[in-house]
Amino acid sequence: MTDGMKMKRVFPILGLLTAVLLSYALYEALVAAPTEQTMGNVQRIFYYHVPSAWTAFLLFFINFVCSIQYLVRSNPVADKVTNWTVIAIGIAACVAAFVIRPLPEGMEPSSVATTGLAIVGLYFLIKKFFSPERTDALAVVSAEVGVVFCTVVLVTGPLWARPVWGIWWTWDVRLTSTLVLWLIYISYLMLRRFSTSGQTPVLAAALAIFGALDVPLVYFSIWIFRTQHPQPVIGGGGSIDPRMLRVLLINWLAFLCFAALVCWSRYRLEILQRDVEETQALEALLEPRSSR
Amino acid sequence: MNFLYAAYAATWIIHITYLGILVRRYQRLNKEIEELRKR
16 A cells, blocks of 8 residues: 555544644633633633644744755755754753743743744654655645634734723734734735746745744744733733633644644645646647658 | 623534535545546
């Protein structure tokens, strides 16, 4: 049995498990989670809003890693330098987490060390399992699915803000930087969709690297600037009821599984589409000869 | 409560719409593959 056939058999099972997990997460969010005292039931939007934001950030980070790899792997020297830079970032994050006191606001030693190790792990995992051409395909996929999740964040946010703040939107740093992030990745997808140049993947990769720089700005904006957006509930001195935290993490896990399945389908579609385009291009090249 | 349900419904409308777009793309691509096979 080929890998593709195995995947075809596994996919419905994983789909079913994800559907069950999403249903359970929905039940937990709407029924089992305790009601927040000041906001009431509308606070439950948080169980969809926050996991969607985290998933979008993760997908944009994957897009960032893939874009870097696509650019550097054609040059052996740049590739080696990047490998060692990533390892250095991982070591620096682990050392900084336990040496620097106090850490900047919004950072906790465990989260800094975990993020450092996750960067190294993800970078080398993608490198091991994806060729440079495939990293480009993965970059498109992660950006597209990331935009979908970021759209959810931008829609659910105002639906929470209206009853709680009395307004749908305010040009606050967290909200504005999230909108800018969404616009950057929309422009990335438009570039990929409409540009016919052979340099499109390189240009898109460069745009994605700059776009990803907005992610830390969005994340840390609530610590760096005075914003109307609620302060963090976990990490950086935030506090949350353990039952609410449990529901939040269940929902995030469910959305992660869902995002993984969607990315998998979209990735297969992307590879298939590239194969078809390649065949059509070859056919177009051969056509004049056959017609002679 | 209306805002809560609106937010949850909007989330799934966005995801289902995107899944629908993916299905349409798959169908279009399958047609192209069939055409290539016929030639």
